[in-house]
Amino acid sequence: MKKMLKRALAVMVVVVLALTMTACGAAKYTANNTEYVIGVSGPLTGPAAVYGVAVKNSAQMAIDEINAAGGLNGVNFKFIALDDQHDATKVAANYASLLEGGMQASLGTVTTAPGLEFSNLSVEDNVFFLTPSASGDDIPKNENGFQMCFADGNQGKVAAEYVKTLGLNSIGVFYKSDDPYSNGIYEQFKENLKGSDISVVETVFTGDASDFSTQISSLKECKFIFMPIYYQPAAIFMTQAKDTIAADAVYYGCDGFDGLAGQLDFSTIPQEISMLSHFDSNATEGAAAEFIKKYTEKYDAETLNQFGASAYDCVYAIYNAMKAAIKAGKEIPVTISASDLSDILKEQFTGEFTYSGVTGSDIKWQDNGYVSKGAIKYVLKEATK
């Protein structure tokens, strides 16, 4: 009977090997492409899913529009989104799978935590990526990476400059110490606030904590609370703090506040909630309003946020850059390898190329991959008088 077990073991291993073999393919993945392929890895499930879904929907919407208008010289685009659950360890498999699916250019990752892994993986094969929302400072550190959103350090800096103009003596900070996004913004914020005589009351939480009574009572004297965190803990904090913190206080967050409207009934919160953003999800005119109209017609309005707007812009920016390159005499066949396309796009993005879209106009990119465009302070909700 031992023999049989051994045989069973051998058979199982052979089966596994055989299954693995099927995954092996040619080294040149794009050779059979009939469409240009753009890929992204983002959280389609889990607590950060609202961002991944927004990016997936918006990018798909942009692709559909481009295809409906005839694509690029008659060649259509195809978009693939894979789920990484906001987990860096899932990125490598997604990346390989995207590459084998014929991906020629990428939107990188949606969130910061898995972004660094993607950045390092993609430079190996020289795959161009323009991330809509992975805002870590190190994400575009390689020459193939670019950001459509503001880098964390930049957000912290802009927020600090803004705070200095308010003329307050003391402000509060509430951040998540084990989150790279939150940490990244806060470190730069602190750095840029040095030298001014504003005192900072710093409070921290970690993990899935959901009782913030200690932090709230530390912050209760503050009139301005900077919260570089994602919307979910922010919603819990605001619900718990609504009676303890002064009604005329201001909660000020960064792009992580997106999604708050879907979680929180704003009418129950007396304080003002604002955020630093490049997209106004209540816009009534301009490109932003047009985007909102199109998005809400097609998808659930709850997932409308700047991550999506940014992804929409990313797709169009890549499309426009490809168009501009063809105009400049470059050839982009449909089977172009990711690496060749990357060289073309890099040259465009570091050159004279500018883009105007939903999240800003005359957007340019620096050589280090950071974006230069105007930030707006955007009030989600006025203080209740």
Added chain:
Amino acid sequence: MANMFAKIKWKHFINYIVVAIAMIVFGVMSLTGALSSSTVYLLEKIAIAIILAVSLSVVVGFLGELSLGHAGFMCIGAYLGGKASLLLEPVMGDGFLTLIVSMIVGGAIAALCGAVIGLPALRLKGDYLAIVTLAFGEIVRSIFMNTKKESFGGSLGLETPRYDKDILFIIAFVFVLITLAVLQNLIRSKHGRAITSIRDNEIASKATGINVTKYKLIVFTISSFFAGIAGVLYSFSNYTVQSSKFSYNYSIEILVMVVLGGMGSINGSIIAATLITFLDVKLQTILTGDLAVLQDLFYALVLIILVIYNNAPALKGFRETHNLKVLLDRFRKHSPADRKDDEAKWDRVPTKISMDEVLSVDLQPQTTYTPDKPKKEGK
């Protein structure tokens, strides 16, 4: 000469042979460029999972203690091995030497931590040990999570160099072989019997003069060492080491592999680790959205059913008539020549005579009592 070969028990080497064949086949494929990068990554993951599962299997399946801190030891190995390779790279280059030194550093420190936490914790029993090791894993994770960016990368994780893709999985498989060699030999030695006796009855083994604390500590330390090695391999196969990966959930994932493979079976752990990792990676890109959780649901159900099937006292009779062995017997030709003589003889001998059985035998004059075959129709 021929006699010598005949004496070798091939069944003890089957797993080495299978792993070695896999290694050679994929190594050749990799050299000829037939392997896609996703397959290479999958192979690395499988090798790491096997090392983790086999090393945990020794603690859970053979020593009989539940550790939920295996991911914590892996975390120590990943961070410290990764850091060592970063520090060594300028001095020794990014070659094999750096890899080996980092392996030793990561493994040794994980082993040291295993000994330090094991010495006091192993005094505790069952559930308490599980919760203390869980706590230890979470402490390790929390400390690495909040380090300074310059030291261990803080919350964004430590950036470690990725080792040459074409070679790393072969090295990983070599380490699988080393792990198997060390742990299998430990289990099959006299120390191994002492270890399994602790699992079966700790107090009785104490009474026979086995130094229980010593053996527990040895097993725990060796197991932590290999978890550390797996961690270092992980840091070489990824660009970033983020401590959020090493939560207790990951320890439980490894535990699932051990339990599904069959407690106390190293080959089982290897098969389960391979299959689960393979499914994980393949299904990740196929099952998207909240459907992906179907996989976890399935594992949970299998876990519960298997544990109940294997352990429930009431199912003892059912187990004896419905198992893999009986199933396989049914499928093969049942000629007695197929069986080895000793197997046929010893297979059916009951190891324990239950008291009920003895008492129910009603000895009559002129009958002889044979304990192997109790009379079925006793008057």
Added chain:
Amino acid sequence: MEIIETLLNGMSIGSTYAMIALGYTMVYGIAKMLNFAHGDVIMVGGYMLFITMASALSNPIIGLIFAVVVCMILGITIEKIAYKPLRGASPLAVLITAIGVSYLLQSTAQMIFGSAPKMVILLDLGNIEFGGLKVPVYTLITLGCSVVIMLVLSLFVKYTKTGRAMIAVSEDKGAAQLMGINVNGIITITFAIGSALAAFAGFFMLLKSPSLSNTLGAMPGIKAFTAAVIGGIGSIPGAMLGGLLMGVVEAISFKIPVIAPYTDAIEFLILIVILLVRPSGILGRKRREKV
């Protein structure tokens, strides 16, 4: 003033832990098993509240009753299907099954409700002022309720027939059976009580922080078990004490910015230290080991 405030905040955090720890300690004390799935029963209770609040009834009290009933049925079912067949098997097998049940509940909840967090606003209670101190009302209610539950449980165990049978089962299952106690029945009742407590814990957790996901009970569950162990597992006042202690430690740790990020590590470190110094916990009794 600040000290009092921190202590109060600690009590606020701790009273939730205490409530969960009471459930753990009941089950552990009597069935002698670590019910890893206890935290996930809390989560199921949370989703029952969510369903009620989203339905036409939309009443938190009805929601609580609904949650208690569902959780009790769930607890008994889990016990009958997953744990009862393993009575008499090794503790390792029981623990692994409990982990399996925990995963089963979490993934089932994700299948049904998705993994995106849901907001559940139960009641808006506001604050109460005590000499310049603003105290949220839910803190007082949670604290009060957990004290009441603790007292009721203690009295129940001491003075009712079922309660005394529970003590007997906890001391010696075999002897209890010989004395005519229905051991299986007692264990079932214990699970029903434990699960009802989990439903209450879910209610108070959502009352405080309205965000609900399929991992709602996972980490608080482990921390509450830690609290129960610190207080002395099997002891009802011990669970209360351990829970409050954990809460106060957490509050103090969050108050000091330097050590705040390490709060989880500190709590677990305390557990390890207590287990090593006094394995039976603060109020626990020493158990002798039998051959």
